Amino acid sequence: MTEPAKSRAPAPSRIQRRNRKRILDAALDVFSQHGYRGATLDQIAESAGLSKPNILYYFAGKEEIHATLLHQLMDTWLEPLRQIDPEGEPLDEILTYMQRKLEMSQHFPRESRLFANEILQGAPRIGPLLDGELKPLFDASAAVIDGWSRAGAIASVDARHLIFSIWATTQHYADFDAQIGVLMGGDDATEGAGLFLTGLYRRALAPGAR
Amino acid sequence: MTEPAKSRAPAPSRIQRRNRKRILDAALDVFSQHGYRGATLDQIAESAGLSKPNILYYFAGKEEIHATLLHQLMDTWLEPLRQIDPEGEPLDEILTYMQRKLEMSQHFPRESRLFANEILQGAPRIGPLLDGELKPLFDASAAVIDGWSRAGAIASVDARHLIFSIWATTQHYADFDAQIGVLMGGDDATEGAGLFLTGLYRRALAPGAR
Amino acid sequence: MTEPAKSRAPAPSRIQRRNRKRILDAALDVFSQHGYRGATLDQIAESAGLSKPNILYYFAGKEEIHATLLHQLMDTWLEPLRQIDPEGEPLDEILTYMQRKLEMSQHFPRESRLFANEILQGAPRIGPLLDGELKPLFDASAAVIDGWSRAGAIASVDARHLIFSIWATTQHYADFDAQIGVLMGGDDATEGAGLFLTGLYRRALAPGAR
Amino acid sequence: MTEPAKSRAPAPSRIQRRNRKRILDAALDVFSQHGYRGATLDQIAESAGLSKPNILYYFAGKEEIHATLLHQLMDTWLEPLRQIDPEGEPLDEILTYMQRKLEMSQHFPRESRLFANEILQGAPRIGPLLDGELKPLFDASAAVIDGWSRAGAIASVDARHLIFSIWATTQHYADFDAQIGVLMGGDDATEGAGLFLTGLYRRALAPGAR
DNA sequence: CATGAATGAGATTTCATTCAT
DNA sequence: AATGAATGAAATCTCATTCAT
Known part of the structure; x- marks a missing residue:
């Protein structure tokens, strides 16, 4: 007995999944190197080994590919911040966080540059995500660190600027x-x-x- | 008492100087916000209050405007590094350097973003300047700081990474x-x-x- | 019984062949009448009944269309010279050659003008072809005629200038x-x-x- | 006693005459090499050592410069034809005419190319001159030569094609x-x-x- | 007489997207 | 699911000509 077609959202076939992945990977290459405006669908299609119209069969347009990448990125990007353990040993937690961020920069430089490009240009497409996803997590983490700082477990620092400095120094690479x-x-x-x-x-x- | 015009070098008129400034200022706005490829002559012309062909009367093309900005930027950009005094008090010198860089970020954010945009995309147009102008100064400064470090005047650090971290943290803002x-x-x-x-x-x- | 498509060389479709022909024909019209610089893609597109970007879908640019025409032309152009038979009756051979050239002028006046335009302006784009393709054939043919001349089979003439005069008089029409x-x-x-x-x-x- | 200013047509000063000559000479260079459309006022101004607006002080526009050159050319161009002496020795007259044309080609190649360019493109600007100036002279000369031919003073030829051939062969160089x-x-x-x-x-x- | 400054019209080319199959 | 063909909109740049002095 096969599943009756419940919804009209067609389950993506293996080919579909593979092609979406190819496109996103190619797009990450191109967007991270040339920026949103500097990237062309031709380059992405060429790099993905698909035809241009076929790209647009999978994504509604250039903008959507870019948006998809940024959304995917966000999760990965915030993961280290989520892993800070308020119950952990403060200095260790912070150093470990920094180390994780550094490793992410080193393992995912394209993602880092894609993100940097977007922020550099005023976050025209990612703005809402910053406010909705990043800010709450940022505030919470800063509160934790500020707690440690006030408690004397680490030196007295402004947690928000400390986080900025960790982002800056690690992503810089x-x-x-x-x-x-x-x-x-x-x-x-x-x-x-x-x-x-x-x-x-x-x-x-x-x-x-x- | 004004200087008599001695040389035949086509001294730029007041209008020329004013318009070139306007154009470069407008271009700095636009390039720093949208990147090289994302910027259009239309935007620059609009922002400068000049017609598009008039822009091209002053600069040979989009590329030249961009190159001019990057060259001008370099001088300003390297100034703080040049002011590190090898004879000064080490910790003070470094903190003062950091402070100057931070002030530059705060006073010249557009220049910082223009530069970041260019590096982010692989320095396709500024590459030679990095090698020719920046590297020698960087090497010299790093040597001075390494000297201080080895002499115990400051903590033991790798001077090159220290400089990177100062750049990263200050420019981040x-x-x-x-x-x-x-x-x-x-x-x-x-x-x-x-x-x-x-x-x-x-x-x-x-x-x-x- | 049609040939099975064996090779992977992107065989031009019927539409491709038809459109390329249309474009080249239109371009021959326009270039031969207005010269390279005087011709515009607008005119070519209009004359070919295609949109301007569509022209550029088939050819990389104005220059490539022009180059393609010149290359195609060369073969046709040199054919009569190749048909001179060193073993033939000398005067007949030369008169027949002249006659063929004259017919080419009369049947392909656009090609003749395209070529004349190019040479008139110093052969900026066809120069290499003259040296590589035309000169060897010219030298060989002149040697044959000079042989006839020295042998007394025709009047005593400088073969190179004789060829020039045939070109000049026939193409003139x-x-x-x-x-x-x-x-x-x-x-x-x-x-x-x-x-x-x-x-x-x-x-x-x-x-x-x- | 100086001439009273009779008409308002200002007598051209020495500078004016010199500059007009410079411009026409420069224009001849540029037009003969690049054709009418391929030539730019910038090139002409550069070559003449004058500013572009100054060029337009002397001539109403690009077209007028070109027209002036063609008119001047015509006189020189037709001179050899005028010198054919109906009373002279026929063969000598024709050979001398040919020789003069050849010398003109060799001494004034720019003029020859300017003319060729114009005819090649369908004589869009010189058309009337051909009809008004050239044709009567051509007809007259052809009549003379045809007379000689019919009289048996030279071989039997079609005078019009003979003249074409002389033009073609001499200008070819x-x-x-x-x-x-x-x-x-x-x-x-x-x-x-x-x-x-x-x-x-x-x-x-x-x-x-x- | 002369020119620095400016521009409208138009040229080539690029590119995201759509059409037709 | 895929692609060859096509295009409108826009981008860079050129050029004859005009403005203002």
Whole structure:
């Protein structure tokens, strides 16, 4: 007995799923490198190995592909923040959070650049998501950290700026990779970044530090 | 008593200077907000209050306007780095440098975003400048700071990553302003940023810190 | 029994072939009449009955259409020269060659004008073809004729200038048609041209003529 | 005693005459090389060493410069034809005419190309001149030559096609110079052309030739 | 006489999207 | 599910000409 067709939302076939993935992957490449306006459907189609009209069979338009990417991104992006354990050892929690963010930058540089591009241009397409998804989580996390700070478990800092600084320093390795590549010559920045940032935040957040 | 016109170099008239300034200012607006590809001459012309062909009377094309902005930017951008005094008090020098960079982000957010946009997309147009102008200065400054670090005048850090972190944290306030605006609600980030970063780097760089 | 499609080379569809032909035909009209710079894609599109972007769907740009025409032209253009038979009766061979060139002028005046336009402006786009394709054939043909001349089979002439004169006199009827139309009043120049040129070259090349 | 200003047509000053000459000379360069549509006022102004508006102070527009050149050209161009002496020795007269035309091509190649360009495009701007100036002279000259031909003073030829052939062969050395340069390698075509054409027409027109 | 400044009309080309199958 | 063909809208840039002095 086969399932009766309940809704008209056709269950996506394997091919459909595979093609959507291909398109999104190609689009991530292209959008993260050229920005929204600089990217063309031709480039995406070429990179995905599909025809242009076929791209538009799966997505209503350029905008929708971009929006889909940003939505998918958001979940991944916020995951580390969610994992901060208010009951954990404060300094460890923060350092671990920083480390996770750094790893995300290193493993998902395209996502980082896609996000940076969007914010840089005033978040014209992601604005609502920031307010709806990011802000509550941000506020909650900042409250936790502020609690630690006031309790003397870490140095006295403004939690919101602390979070900003962690975002900035970790994402920098993805977003400004072109500059880092030039300035580091042949040296790899990956390992040094982790060591440096760990030391930086450990010293800066050590409870009792002046 | 005015200077007699000695040289035959076609001294730009007052109108020329004014219009070039207008154009560059308008272009800075537009490029920093939409990126190179997203910006249109129409927008620039509109914003400059000049006709489109008139824009092209002053600059050979879109690319030249962009290049001019990036070149002008570079000088301003590197100035704080040049002002680090190898003979100064190490911690002060670094904190002052950070403070200057932060002020630049706050006073020249458009320039910061223009630069970020360019790097984000792989520095396709500014690449040579990075290698020719930025790298030597970067290497020299890093050497000075590394000297201080090895001498124990500041905590033991990798100077190159320290500089990256200063760039990242200070520029973040300009480049990610759209996000910060949402997350800070109505609060102004300006003052808090300075206090936070000063504290962060003071503690992290204090000599003798573990 | 049709050929099975074996190769994966993107065989141009019937529509493709038809449209490319239309475009090239329209472009030949326009280019031969207005020259490269004087021709516009608008005119070509209008004349081809296609939209302007559709023209650019088939050819990468104005330049490519022009180049395609010139390349196609070259083959046709050189055919009569290739047909000179070194073993044939010399005077006949030359007169037949002249006659063929004259017929080409009369049947393909647009091609002749396209070519003339290009050479007139210094062969900026066809230069390499002249050197690579035309010159070897020209040299070979001149050598044959020079052989005949030295052997006394025709009058003593410089073969290279003889060829130039044949080109000049025959192509003149296509290239300077506008002038000829005015000067001949209503009379048709076609028949007279053949008779005149045949007589001219027969007398001028007759062996033994002083 | 100076001339009283009689008419309001201001007598052209020395500077005016010099500048008009400069402009026409520059325009001849540019028009003959790029054709009417391909030429730009910028190029002409640059080549003349004058500003663009100043060009337009002397001539009402691009069209007028072109028209002026064509009118000036016509006189020079027709001069050799006028010099054919109906009372002279027929063969000499024709050979001398051919020689003069050839010299004109060699001394004034730009004029030849300007004219060729115009005719090639259907004589859109010189049409009336052909009908008004050239045709009467052409008809008269053809009548003279036809008289000689019928009288047996030269071989029996159609005078009109004879004139066309002389035009074609002589102008070819100016108009198709780019092609001739390639095909002659380093050799100079000047001298050979005269010898060849003299021989060609002498033999072809010798009275009594079959 | 001369020119720096400005522009409207138009040229080539790009690109997201739609059509037709 | 897929694609070759087609296009309207818009972007960059050119150029003859005009303005204002």
